[in-house]
Amino acid sequence: MDLEPTEVKAIITRMKRANGHLASVIRMMEEGSDCESVLTQLAAVNKALSRAGYAIVATGLQHCLADNDGDLASVDVQKMEKLFLSLA
Template structure:
């Protein structure tokens, strides 16, 4: 399924922010920052990316339900997508 740009705008914004945050973590490591500080920031990046993934799956599921109804949702496929993020 393809999502329209307006459906993914918030997700893209979230992932771009995480991308910038990841660049900051890399810079911290290159500059010799404390491991604990870098790991704390890396955990935040990881959480932001995960939330982006879940938002993408949820947006796709919502579109499936809206356009085709509950009978059009492939529950095995949805389960696989959610588990891929776990």
């Protein structure tokens, strides 16, 4: 399944924001920030990336359903499950 850039624009924006946030976390660590602050910010980055991953899977599922005219019998369920579980 190929993702069109126009379909994933919001996901790309979210990932770019997470990338900047991660750079801030790294900077915090290099500057000796306290553990609690670093972990709180790192958890936020992790959550943002997870949500981006789930959004990509959801977009892929929409593609599969659209490409198969809503016929779930022709969707590779094992492949979709493997992709989804790769985020766990």
